[in-house]
Amino acid sequence: MINYPNKKKTVSLTKLVKEKNLITKKANAANRGMDLENDINKTNEYYLENNIALIYKRPTPINIVKVDYSKGAKIVDAYFEKQSTTDYNGVYKGKYLDFEAKSTLSLTSFPLHNIYKHQIVHLEKVNQNMGIAFFIIEFINLNEIYFLDSKYVIDYYYNGKRKSIPYEDIKNNGILIKQGFKPRIDYLKAVDEYYHL
């Protein structure tokens, strides 16, 4: 094997470019994640204004360490905590709805590494109490957003060989959500179709 004098530099450059792409991709994923959240919030506003449903975004839980009561209960030391339930819940046609929304850059699967055990346990509890529990999964690079009932995610979480759900499985078992202007992500149409509401 010929040892090119600039091999190391070349590898290094490639690595740098790869890292840069990864960083850009990660930043994009975070942005798109925020876009998805924003689009769902706008959709929920539309549902509220048109008396279709009442869905809330749960606030990020905060662990309060210290409160200064000399200044009218000013919180002076506190930290954000991980969501122990899901991002959204609410009421639609009298039914209890509970869901989590996630974006992925992957073209082939939805990774489960950013779903926590206590979120899975929470969704199991919702199902046990006959609530409607699902995921909204966005494939950023495909510009596709899917509705997927939580039971598939729970099953993959406990029994899946890989810690991800293949795209084809989501396509076959979920419902592609129509994207538009008002509402932006009409996920309740998928809820109607799937649960026959």
Added chain:
Amino acid sequence: MINYPNKKKTVSLTKLVKEKNLITKKANAANRGMDLENDINKTNEYYLENNIALIYKRPTPINIVKVDYSKGAKIVDAYFEKQSTTDYNGVYKGKYLDFEAKSTLSLTSFPLHNIYKHQIVHLEKVNQNMGIAFFIIEFINLNEIYFLDSKYVIDYYYNGKRKSIPYEDIKNNGILIKQGFKPRIDYLKAVDEYYHL
């Protein structure tokens, strides 16, 4: 009228005693309010453990003013805000449940002064979306806790001559909740009875 030399002092003492009683009563009300909250939380734990229902206490909303990112996202300036919705929501037999719990020292009526306009608007929205919305009202000095559908409270809020609901109206239109050990306040029995679940 005879002007007793110590009249002023006597009045002052009476006033002091009255104030002391009021303060004690207020402290008791606050404590009992906490007791009611605590009893409902324990009841919800019982419901959860026995797969009867999944009911959450909403966290007190916090208005974050300043976050120090140099210390790993430490919140250094924040304030508690008033609850814009209600204290509790969740799922029971697939239905969406939403309620507020309040205690009063009064023997004759439930005052509405500590219920906010946006809470009333929120409960109207829950009703419009066919959710189950109600109040748990404790008459501390009677040792009675009532279930009352939100529509009565909403009606009194908008149309009532007084800013309170007479005890007799709550007794006639609500349901007395049985208090026990496990669960402490079995309010879902009243929900079953009232909504025929």
